[in-house]
Amino acid sequence: MANTANIPQAGNPRPYVLLSAAVSVDGYLDDTGPERLLLSNALDFDRVDDVRAGVDAILLGATAVRRDNPRLLVGSQERRAARVARGLPEYPMKVVVTGSGDLDASLALWHCGGDKLVFTVDSAVAKLLDTIGSLADVVSTGPVLDWPAVLDELGHRGVRRLMVEGGGSVHTQLMSANLADEVHVAVAPLLVGQPQAPRFLGPADYPGGPLARMRLIEARPIGDVVLLRYSPKERAR
Template sequence: MKLPYVVLSAAVSIDGFLDDAGCQRLLLSCPEDFDRVDAVRADADAVLVGANTVRRDNPRLIVRSEQRRAQRQARGLPAYPMKVVVTGSGDLDADLAVWGCGGEKLVFTVDSAAEKLHDRLGDLAEVVSTGAVFDWHTVLARLGERGVDRLMVEGGGTVHTQLVALNLADELHVAIAPLVVGQAEAPRFLGPANYPGGTTARMKLLGCTQVGDVVLLRYSPKDLTCCQ
């Protein structure tokens, strides 16, 4: 089974944080970068986020541009990519924005949380268990079976960390915002893990572009060289 091409997308502060520790979401991207992210979504077959991101940010995960939605439909695709949420606890409420407008919705979870999700969400989303424990390989295989060739992952830090550590991310899109968070309790883009290649492994730089007042870095995490 061919797995989807996995693109991790994040905006971070200069010191590597996804957000600050406050109650309101910290907007790191600029308007030009938000439009770029919309274009990346429009090119994806599915957009995936973790449950913590859904609960904290309450995103809609839609393609905002009417023109981009029309272009998708002209190619024989749904107007919106599939929305995918992953959760181990099953603590997702029916009133979250992600279940609203947009196309197909899918939730991956574990056996112990599947019944709770069915009860909470009803027909809002299809619930799929990966078994007794959460398994990313199963998630990607099931998405591949559903025709997802390109998967955009928008967070949060735990999801990004797990996919990079498991060597399942094919491309990283990291937008560096010109600000510093400096709060130890704030969420980071990548947390502690045993990453492929260890501390000397260097990813291949695919591109570096200024977008408004942020800098977009694109890396291939599977294409590594080691410095001694």
């Protein structure tokens, strides 16, 4: 189903936006090999599963979806049962953002639990309806991808907590637009060192510039990984 009408701009709060990433010590999300580089360990994957269980929606950019073909599920049966007991769907909504509309109907996330929603631009709506059909609701934000409109629409749909799992372009856009409320970075003891590999954040005009320090919420080891939690909107020179 497509919805190309104007997205509501008021009346529902935007979701709390949590960016989540696992990175190498030198800041990469992956290497350039054909298989996904596993940066986290089993304990950290379980932590991510717990975070997923506590949100209303999980968002990925189309490049990350095509590259990793994730299912975006809550793996723990106990956590899924707890969601249902709280009156929530068993799985969070799955949200994909694409400017090109290049999403194949065979991708895993269309065919497992949770509602599916795709944000795109006017020029890609027809392609998406032709390729994914009724597998997801398709919403255009207009001639260009409009992140505030994306968040407004998610709020309109009842999303109060949004987990953004990548990729780097999406993280960079949200951080540079000052739309991220919290950042989780799991730093793995690996060095990638490949210039063409995807990075967590790219060059951008970030709020406050290089002297603005984000507030550290938490730092803790999880096995050989270190979790860093920051509040990017709380900055001080």
